[in-house]
Amino acid sequence: MEMNIALLPGDGIGPEVIAQAVKVIQAVAKKFGHTIHFETAPVGAAAIDLTGDPYPESTHAVCLRADAVLFGAIGDPKYDNDPKAKVRPEQGLLAMRKKLGLFANVRPTFTFPSLVHKSPLKLDRVDGVDFVFFRELTGGIYFGEPRGRNEQGTKAFDTNVYTKEEITRLARMGFEAAQKRRKLLTCVDKANVLATSRLWRETVQELAPEYPDVKVEYEFVDAVAMRLIQWPKAYDVLITENLFGDILTDEASVISGSMGLMPSASLGTENKLFEPIHGSYPQAAGKDIANPLGTILSAAMMFDYAFDLKDEAAAISDVVNRSLSEGIVTEDIADGAKAYKTSEVGDWLAENL
Amino acid sequence: MEMNIALLPGDGIGPEVIAQAVKVIQAVAKKFGHTIHFETAPVGAAAIDLTGDPYPESTHAVCLRADAVLFGAIGDPKYDNDPKAKVRPEQGLLAMRKKLGLFANVRPTFTFPSLVHKSPLKLDRVDGVDFVFFRELTGGIYFGEPRGRNEQGTKAFDTNVYTKEEITRLARMGFEAAQKRRKLLTCVDKANVLATSRLWRETVQELAPEYPDVKVEYEFVDAVAMRLIQWPKAYDVLITENLFGDILTDEASVISGSMGLMPSASLGTENKLFEPIHGSYPQAAGKDIANPLGTILSAAMMFDYAFDLKDEAAAISDVVNRSLSEGIVTEDIADGAKAYKTSEVGDWLAENL
Numbered sequence: 001m002e003m004n005i006a007l008l009p010g011d012g013i014g015p016e017v018i019a020q021a022v023k024v025i026q027a028v029a030k031k032f033g034h035t036i037h038f039e040t041a042p043v044g045a046a047a048i049d050l051t052g053d054p055y056p057e058s059t060h061a062v063c064l065r066a067d068a069v070l071f072g073a074i075g076d077p078k079y080d081n082d083p084k085a086k087v088r089p090e091q092g093l094l095a096m097r098k099k100l101g102l103f104a105n106v107r108p109t110f111t112f113p114s115l116v117h118k119s120p121l122k123l124d125r126v127d128g129v130d131f132v133f134f135r136e137l138t139g140g141i142y143f144g145e146p147r148g149r150n151e152q153g154t155k156a157f158d159t160n161v162y163t164k165e166e167i168t169r170l171a172r173m174g175f176e177a178a179q180k181r182r183k184l185l186t187c188v189d190k191a192n193v194l195a196t197s198r199l200w201r202e203t204v205q206e207l208a209p210e211y212p213d214v215k216v217e218y219e220f221v222d223a224v225a226m227r228l229i230q231w232p233k234a235y236d237v238l239i240t241e242n243l244f245g246d247i248l249t250d251e252a253s254v255i256s257g258s259m260g261l262m263p264s265a266s267l268g269t270e271n272k273l274f275e276p277i278h279g280s281y282p283q284a285a286g287k288d289i290a291n292p293l294g295t296i297l298s299a300a301m302m303f304d305y306a307f308d309l310k311d312e313a314a315a316i317s318d319v320v321n322r323s324l325s326e327g328i329v330t331e332d333i334a335d336g337a338k339a340y341k342t343s344e345v346g347d348w349l350a351e352n353l
Numbered sequence: 354m355e356m357n358i359a360l361l362p363g364d365g366i367g368p369e370v371i372a373q374a375v376k377v378i379q380a381v382a383k384k385f386g387h388t389i390h391f392e393t394a395p396v397g398a399a400a401i402d403l404t405g406d407p408y409p410e411s412t413h414a415v416c417l418r419a420d421a422v423l424f425g426a427i428g429d430p431k432y433d434n435d436p437k438a439k440v441r442p443e444q445g446l447l448a449m450r451k452k453l454g455l456f457a458n459v460r461p462t463f464t465f466p467s468l469v470h471k472s473p474l475k476l477d478r479v480d481g482v483d484f485v486f487f488r489e490l491t492g493g494i495y496f497g498e499p500r501g502r503n504e505q506g507t508k509a510f511d512t513n514v515y516t517k518e519e520i521t522r523l524a525r526m527g528f529e530a531a532q533k534r535r536k537l538l539t540c541v542d543k544a545n546v547l548a549t550s551r552l553w554r555e556t557v558q559e560l561a562p563e564y565p566d567v568k569v570e571y572e573f574v575d576a577v578a579m580r581l582i583q584w585p586k587a588y589d590v591l592i593t594e595n596l597f598g599d600i601l602t603d604e605a606s607v608i609s610g611s612m613g614l615m616p617s618a619s620l621g622t623e624n625k626l627f628e629p630i631h632g633s634y635p636q637a638a639g640k641d642i643a644n645p646l647g648t649i650l651s652a653a654m655m656f657d658y659a660f661d662l663k664d665e666a667a668a669i670s671d672v673v674n675r676s677l678s679e680g681i682v683t684e685d686i687a688d689g690a691k692a693y694k695t696s697e698v699g700d701w702l703a704e705n706l
């Protein structure tokens with residue numbers, strides 16, 4: 001198969017971790033006989049520095065002509081804590097999601113036997129956790145209008161808005177995922193307060209009869225924030241709006257003890273993007289110490305979700321598992337044992353795939 | 354001192370736990386020579402059943418003429434999962450907060466040595482945790498207009514709105530609390546996305562020089578959702594908007610391992626309300642098994658915050674600590690040892706105060 005992959009390394013450790021993923025993807029291509037074309041483009045602070053725009057048209061063009069986008073991380077401390085900054089790297093991320101129509105952010109949380117002891121939760125709570133969030137990514141209060149200030153600047157406002165269509169297409173993805181998993185779907189909302197949430201709940205209730213094999217539960221966002229810590233094994237597939245998803249997927253990301261390894265996919269009808277859930281980690285940039293496994297497992301998700309190549313995806317997961325059990329890992333998970341460099345981990349994985 | 358206390362037992366286990374708090378308050382009054390007048394009024398599903406209104410005018414009048422309100426819990430399963438229900442108990446709660454001007458919800462999280470082992474977190478993460486949230490309670494997306502649906506019902510919207518005044522009065526409470534504590538204030542927002550959050554951050558930045566002894570940190574809500582689990586000891590005082598506060602205070606409530614004991618205060622300029630953070634727990638209603646300590650510790654907060662009577666507050670905390678170390682506790686925290694009834698715990702506390 002011939003594939004065009006756009007590489008958007010972004011900021012901080014982004015370029016280093018993407019470089020390792022490229023090694024692994026090339027090894028997969030060789031092993032399975034695929035031809036892969038890479039095209040690299042800037043995004044985030046890196047793109048602001050070059051063009052003044054965190055998601056320039058030229059980068060968008062690269063993404064549009066690719067079959068899948070592999071993304072590193074964005075964010076630079078020089079843009080933080082400055083509420084008046086005119087351009088922020090995050091705007092690039094939001095523009096990219098919107099322009100590529102990436103309406104579903106898929107965030108699995110699962111555990112690795114060799115890392116679960118790093119979880120802040122007690123072992124019995126977290127061992128074997130396996131759920132996946134479907135977060136709506138191009139709607140809600142992130143994009144709703146009107147937003148801004150009154151003339152005097154003494155009052156600010158944002159608008160949360162959802163249409164039935166937006167909810168339906170996200171919910172269907174959740175239902176379909178649940179059918180392939182443990183057949184439990186949790187709709188997370190705040191229907192006791194928000195009009196948007198009541199539309200979410202209604203829409204999901206209307207769809208439910210089409211998926212008779214899926215059990216649907218409705219929970220308030222505050223209750224889920226609790227139960228994710230108390231008993232995360234209770235969940236299978238969760239669907240929710242953009243803002244709740246932002247908060248809850250980040251909360252979820254720390255429970256497995258292996259945040260640096262968690263991948264994600266952002267899916268649209270036309271485009272598909274894959275990225276590790278960790279940030280740009282600027283303190284580590286350029287030091288060859290960042291953990292590349294989140295990006296490499298995102299590449300595995302790419303083979304699965306973008307190209308439906310399950311064997312290729314499994315080959316990556318397998319070699320990652322081997323690197324973990326053989327201790328070929330970066331310092332963040334080396335636990336006092338010998339730590340390998342980012343580039344060494346990438347090399348080992350590519351060679352041993 | 355003479356005090357008028359409004360009792361709003363509400364739904365589920367509310368009446369039972371309020372009854373125990375009354376015993377303890379009466380014992381405090383006797384010991385310290387105060388005269389206390391109680392007036393009881395319905396709220397929530399209980400009030401809907403009686404009057405059709407979850408926060409009737411008559412109940413509001415009782416609250417207005419009281420010096421402090423002690424609240425049980427509201428919520429009844431018969432109103433759940435019905436997005437089209439015309440009146441919901443929660444509307445009573447929201448109306449009450451708004452009409453009494455209770456703009457600051459104060460939610461401490463701390464641990465009890467005898468209960469910390471019940472935390473879902475590992476002991477080293479949670480032992481000695483001690484922080485307090487100041488959640489804005491009468492603004493934001495809970496009350497912002499416009500909210501509702503388009504004509505065809507295919508689109509729903511909510512408005513998040515904050516004024517500088519609303520942010521300022523809440524933030525000042527946080528700064529003042531920080532001055533009396535470990536002098537760290539964390540402003541929790543989503544300033545990288547929301548216009549309202551940028552006004553929050555700006556306003557707090559403007560106030561900060563007035564409190565030079567307080568260190569101020571700004572964190573995004575998604576990052577706080579993570580760090581609350583990873584390292585909750587990092588926090589001292591947190592201030593945030595209504596919706597973020599709803600989610601994060603509930604997340605925080607489970608980390609101490611003693612959710613059934615956590616009290617809260619909702620403060621306004623004229624009125625003050627105190628309530629346990631737990632819900633109405635309908636399955637336990639009428640069984641004399643509910644844990645009354647959250648309500649009793651809310652009564653302690655009442656003596657402190659509403660009447661500035663620190664010795665009275667301390668007397669209640671002390672006797673609660675004694676009941677814990679002597680095992681005079683309800684089944685939820687008895688840990689296999691003899692469990693006492695709700696009413697027995699109340700009696701013991703009143704007698705031993």
Ligand SMILES: CC(C)[C@H](C(=O)O)[C@@H](O)C(=O)O
Binds near residue numbers: 090246575
């Ligand atoms: C950087 C920020 C705008 C972004 C978001 O809120 O969506 C991030 O937190 C995420 O979850 O990808």
Ligand SMILES: CC(C)[C@H](C(=O)O)[C@@H](O)C(=O)O
Binds near residue numbers: 193443446
């Ligand atoms: C019942 C509900 C409306 C309420 C809220 O969201 O404020 C509750 O969750 C709370 O935190 O007191």
